[in-house]
Structure formats: structure tokens, C-alpha cells
Amino acid sequence: MSANFDRRSAIKGILAGTVTLGISTGFASVLTSSEEESKLVSNILKGRIKHSVARWCFNDFDLETLCFEAEKIGITGIDLVGPKDWSTLKKYNLVSSMCNGAELNLVDGFNDTEFHEQLIKNYTEMIPLVAEAGYKNLICFSGSRRGKTDEEGWNNCVLGLKTLIPLAEKHKVTLVMELQNSKIDHKDYQCDKTYWGVELVKRINSENFKLLYDIYHMQIDEGDVIRNIKENHNYIAHYHTGGVPGRNEIDETQELNYSAIMKAIADTGFSGYVGQEFIPKQKDKIASLKKAIEICDI
Known part of the structure; x- marks a missing residue:
């Protein structure tokens, strides 16, 4: 049957x-x-994957509308929403599945000691707010390389992040660094390969620091998505989708087989969220979102 x-x-x-x-x-x-x-x-939905959607990809809709439509589809989280909007999410029984608001931007990150003072201040203030709201994940970024070697980038990130780890552990909040491509979208971004992010997680050596594996970004910069997920899933707290090329719908118009990727993720025993982070090209953007969930609901 x-x-x-x-x-x-x-x-x-x-x-x-x-x-x-x-x-x-x-x-x-x-x-x-x-x-x-x-x-x-x-x-x-089938329940093997917990679904969320990135707020910024659907900025054509006010947050109330997005929450209403997401709840109807079966989505339970909205990614990249900060404290001022958490009350709106709660009205619709949604969670902030990947909190933001402590970062400076995508280029000025933990790999540069110049930004540590402000970053540490921001994250010290934000971590307790995330915990108080009942949420678990708070995004962070390596920043641009700016000529730094891998070793310099790792050392600087460890220096800044290890200052925050005791607070994150106390509040049961995970700091999650996003893997992003440096080939097309974020030129010079340092945490642009799985090996780089994994090595940093190993050096931090805490369950409260992990990676956001953005499938779109990693397909562009290194490919071999399913094998990398299977081999490194213990270091990953969250996933993002996106069609390649173009970061649009994740359907038959692009090169990745998202159903197969979702099966690989589920088979690792992953219990976190997979966030839809594509920019819809179709006129009916909610229909595109619903189709993406159907593709990923393996």
C-alpha cells in the first residue's frame, strides 16, 4: 500500500x-x-527531514505571509531571522532554525583579529538571547582570506571562537560557521571547502561549534557532495539548498539530484534542519517552495 x-x-x-x-x-x-x-x-510530510526556509530568499513577502504559507506547507523553521522577528515566528509555531544578528557581515569574520573585539561583544550578547528564546543555532562566518594562509585563518578563528565556546556550552547554543563558495558568489571567502571547515571544528573541539554545509556553495567549489556529506556529517549542524547553476529552483532545471542528497543526509541519522535557500524564478514563488519541499521530503 x-x-x-x-x-x-x-x-x-x-x-x-x-x-x-x-x-x-x-x-x-x-x-x-x-x-x-x-x-x-x-x-x-514523511518526517525524515526537518524543513526550513531562508527568510531572505522570500523578501517579496512580509514575514507574516511567509510564516503562514510555510506552516501550510509543513515547514517548521525559518532560517536567518533575528530577535526582533522571533515573536512573529512563534505566532505560527515556527522556530528560528538558524539565528542571525551577531555577525558583522560576510567578509569581516573570525579569521581576522581586527574584528574580534566587536564580534566577541556581539556574540556574547546574542548567545543568551538565542537560548532564552528556546533556539539552538547561531550563524557565524570566517570572513575573507585577505592573503591569509589556511594556518593563519584557522589560528585566528580558534583564538576568537574559543573565547565564546564556554558561553555557548553553558547556554546549549551551537555556533555554526557557513561554508560558502569563493569562486562565484563570495570571492576570497576563507571557509570555502569542506576540509577547511572540518579542520576548524576539530581544532575548536566542542559540540557547540559546527558547520552549515551549503550544498549550493559546495557544489560550485568542490562537488562530490554526497561523499563529503557521508564522510563529514558529524561536523555538520545544518544544511542549505540551492539550484546549480544560478541558485534558483532545485528542480529538473539544474544539475543536482536533491532527492538523492536528502536520502544521503537522512541515512547519516541527521536530526537538524535542511533549509531551502534558493531564489525562486517562477512567478508563483510559494509553489516553487512547496515543490522544493516535496523534492526533499524523501
Whole structure:
């Protein structure tokens, strides 16, 4: 028996139960319409992947609208949302799956001691706020290389981040450094290869520092996505998607097989979030988001 049939049968049972329990006929009639039944069925996801979406990719929508649509699809987290918007997420039973707001920008990061004082101040203030809100992940960045060797970059990152790790451990917050490509989008970014990020995680040596493996970025800079995920999943706290080339829809218009990638992620036992971080080209952007979730809902 197919999973779709099982879920549809379950929904029909729920709907029948509402009538048995005496829920108002108006409500029952709405729920039993074929259109609404279809929506309810589509929102029951398989559960092997926890889904989120990056706020900035859907800036055409106000946050309330995005939250409303995300909840309907079955998404449970919004990535890259700071404290001022957390109350909106909570209205829709969504979490800030990857918090932001402590970073300076993408180029001035922990690999340069010039920025440590301000970064340490920002993260020292933000870590307790993340914990108080009940969230787990806070993004950070290496910054641009600016001529530094790998060793210089690692040493500087360790110096800055290890100052913050005791606070992160105390509050059970994970600092998560994003892997980004330096070939197309973020020229000179230092944490641009899996090996670089993994080595930094090993040197920090704390469960409260891990990587954001951005599949789009890593396909551009190194490829071999599934093998790298399988070999390094213990160092990864979060994933981002994006179509290659172009960072648009993750469908048949691009070169990555996201269903296979999601299966590989799920097979590692990963329990964090996979965030959709593509820029929709289609006119119906919510339909693009829904399709992306369907592709990744393995």
C-alpha cells in the first residue's frame, strides 16, 4: 500500500471523526471538500527531514505571509531571522532554525583579529538571547582570506571562537560557521571547502561549534557532495539548498539530484534542519517552495 494512500486514509479518518465528535457542520463541510482534503494530505510530510526556509530568499513577502504559507506547507523553521522577528515566528509555531544578528557581515569574520573585539561583544550578547528564546543555532562566518594562509585563518578563528565556546556550552547554543563558495558568489571567502571547515571544528573541539554545509556553495567549489556529506556529517549542524547553476529552483532545471542528497543526509541519522535557500524564478514563488519541499521530503 502506498504512503500517499495511507496518509489520505488517515486524513479521511480524522475528518470522519470530526463529524462523529459533533464538530459544527460548517467546519466539517469545509474540511471534507476535496480541495481542503488535498491541502491537509500534502502537509503531512514523511518526517525524515526537518524543513526550513531562508527568510531572505522570500523578501517579496512580509514575514507574516511567509510564516503562514510555510506552516501550510509543513515547514517548521525559518532560517536567518533575528530577535526582533522571533515573536512573529512563534505566532505560527515556527522556530528560528538558524539565528542571525551577531555577525558583522560576510567578509569581516573570525579569521581576522581586527574584528574580534566587536564580534566577541556581539556574540556574547546574542548567545543568551538565542537560548532564552528556546533556539539552538547561531550563524557565524570566517570572513575573507585577505592573503591569509589556511594556518593563519584557522589560528585566528580558534583564538576568537574559543573565547565564546564556554558561553555557548553553558547556554546549549551551537555556533555554526557557513561554508560558502569563493569562486562565484563570495570571492576570497576563507571557509570555502569542506576540509577547511572540518579542520576548524576539530581544532575548536566542542559540540557547540559546527558547520552549515551549503550544498549550493559546495557544489560550485568542490562537488562530490554526497561523499563529503557521508564522510563529514558529524561536523555538520545544518544544511542549505540551492539550484546549480544560478541558485534558483532545485528542480529538473539544474544539475543536482536533491532527492538523492536528502536520502544521503537522512541515512547519516541527521536530526537538524535542511533549509531551502534558493531564489525562486517562477512567478508563483510559494509553489516553487512547496515543490522544493516535496523534492526533499524523501
